[in-house]
Amino acid sequence: MPWRRAVPTARAVVRRELPRLISPRQVPPLRRLAVVVLHLGRALIGWRLVEKRSGDRSRSRAGLSRRMRIAIEELGPTFIKLAQIISSGEGLFPNELVDEFKKCRDRVPPEPYDDVRRVVEEDLGAPLDVLFARFDPEPLAAASIAQVHTARLHTGEEVVVKVQRPTVAHLVHRDIEVMAWLAPFLVGRIPVTALANPPALVEVFAETITEELDFRVEAENMLDVARTFAALDQRGYVIPRPHPTMVTRRVLVMERLEGFAFDDVAGMHAAGLQTEAIIRTGMIGFMEGAMLHGIFHGDLHGGNLFVMRDGRTALLDFGITGRLSEPRRLAFLRLLLTASVNDIKGQLAALRDLGALPPDTDLDAVVVDLGLDRPPLDPTALTPDELISEIQDVVKALLGYGARMPKELMLFVKNMVFLDGAIARLAPDLDLFAEITQIAMYFTTRHGETIAKDIGVDPRSVELDLSGVKASFGVDPSVAESLTYRDLQARRELIRERFRKRGADLK
Known part of the structure; x- marks a missing residue:
């Protein structure tokens, strides 16, 4: 290559x-x-x-x-x-x-076919009919940076060709x-x-x-993430293979994969696929790469992945890829471990080491200023004005400490938000607390030794404490034993309805 x-x-x-x-x-x-x-x-x-x-x-x-x-x-x-x-x-x-x-x-309107043809021929150094047995003039998809065309190589292999817009750089x-x-x-x-x-x-x-403007970097990202999944023996994902020679700054030829759109729940169920298992694989595979290798797909959304007929999830578009330096990877690992045992100060220390807080931050003061030493509030029990006030107080305190959202953390949180929405579509009756417990057990049994070596804490020796997780959902840790995603959505809708009512009253 x-x-x-x-x-x-x-x-x-x-x-x-x-x-x-x-x-x-x-x-x-x-x-x-x-x-x-x-x-x-x-x-x-x-x-x-x-x-x-x-x-x-x-x-x-x-x-x-x-x-x-x-x-x-x-x-x-x-x-x-x-x-x-x-x-x-x-x-x-x-x-x-x-x-x-x-x-x-x-x-985003597609580029004219003549412009696409010119870019491909300039970058790959040969006429289109020499390069491909077939090249579809109509794009399969058109995005802001590039568009994708289906094609067939002279070897008979079906591929997709990602072509950068000529003047976009x-x-x-x-x-x-x-x-x-x-x-x-x-x-x-x-x-x-x-x-x-x-x-x-x-x-x-x-x-x-x-x-994203250099497709050679994107192709390398594909190889790096695929190598990570292989090292983890994570076979629930498929990443298309970039062509060994047909990759340039503006052209990326890769294997063509097909499957169900990520929100085609009916189609997946008709094919006998277990959508709950797909969600679980998504959560584990996404977290494994970040925690243990410091690399993950940075832009999960419905257009960048689909489910193949054998149940594996195909990941596409690696222009945005999260890469954690080794110190930040270890900080991220500590963040997830301290969250699993409800260690508030440990989580803040990990966030500081991730770059979300300045190095000299007084963590004890943050705990007090953010009210993290007090019992959690149930947002559904607050009026809209009270909830707005709480949010404003937290934001003001964070900004006062110089808090920021590092790129890698923002990409990770954004992906978690996408997976949150994916649960709503694919597995609305999933018990979130039971699922978190199961995923924690997976990491403990499969990667406990590696985690212990990395950060000096053996997850097999600590007890899972979901009270912090429950508090983040705004439920009473001493009462709630289970929470389905459907329940969580109902709580969120209650809060949204109160805000809508408040807006109508102001009007």
């Missing part, structure tokens, strides 16, 4: 260029800045004049989200990609923003410079989330999207 030799250099170039791209002090491309300011400014002014004045918070958030989505679609591929990443962050961003930005997933670099310049001015002006403030969001976005 000769293309692999270029990967270390490609990664080094990204690391070297990133500080320059996200520096807010430089003068951005002025013409592009004017276009961006025009579209975003028009969206914000319209929102302030109409929805914000209504006094209805729900209508205000929905109106802002809709106007931002329209502006982003007009601004093109880079901004659409940012919206797509936000759209898979349910729980990290407001529901209205997520729901609106999901519309950006399938609204230049557009991305230019737009990141504009975003970085604008981000400080948007702090506190767009109600998204406090911890994912605009400058931090731009930094994480720039770090992820710039690596």
Whole structure:
């Protein structure tokens, strides 16, 4: 695979260029800045004049989200990609923003076939009919960075060909410079989330999207994750094989896999597949790679995976891949272990070592300021005003300590949020507490020795304590013995309904 030799250099170039791209002090491309300011400014002014004045918070958030989505679609591929990443962050961003930005997933027009053909022939160095026995002119899918076409090699093998949009690399670099310049001015002006403030969001976005621009890096990510699954003997996942020679910066030829869409529950059940087992495999395989090898797929969503007829889950699109340095991998391992035994201070220490808190953070003070030494509150027993106040107090305290969301942690949390939604579709009656216990036992029995060697604590010698997990769901640890996902959704809907009622009362 000769293309692999270029990967270390490609990664080094990204690391070297990133500080320059996200520096807010430089003068951005002025013409592009004017276009961006025009579209975003028009969206914000319209929102302030109409929805914000209504006094209805729900209508205000929905109106802002809709106007931002329209502006982003007009601004093109880079901004659409940012919206797509936000759209898979349910729980990290407001529901209205997520729901609106999901519309950006399938609204990217494909490139003309002649442009696609030119890129493939330029990068692979031969006419299309020499390279392929068949190449479908109609794309199978079109995304913001690239589009995918089905094809057949002269050997008879069915493949897919991922082709980068011809001008997207230049557009991305230019737009990141504009975003970085604008981000400080948007702090506190767009109600998204406090911890994912605009400058931090731009930094994480720039770090992820710039690596996506070289498909040799993506192909290497595929090999690395596949190697990890093989080392773990995790056979519940399948990753398509990149072609040994037909990979360049802008073209990626890979094995074609087929199966059920991840939300096609009826189809899976008709084929005799156990959706609960698919969810369990998803949770375990995703966590194993991060905990034991420091690498994981960084952008799980319904378009990036499907279930094959033999029950294995196929993972696609490795442009965004989480990679933990060895110190951060060990910190992440400690975070999950301390969570399983409800060690609050241990969890905070692990978060500090992951980069979510400054190195000199007074952890005892954090425990007190966040109320972690008090019995947990049941959010369903609070009024909307009380719940908002609690959230604001926590966010204010975290920001006061300099809390931030490191890229790897944000990707992991975003993936966990996706799996949360997958449970709702595939296994709504799954007992969450029993499932967590079963997964903990899996790691204890299968990887206990490795974990003990890595962090000096043998999980086989500690007792699982789900009180912290129960508290995170807002249920009484001393009472709740089981909680299905359907139960959890009912609790969430109760909270949402109270907020909707409050918004209607304000109106």
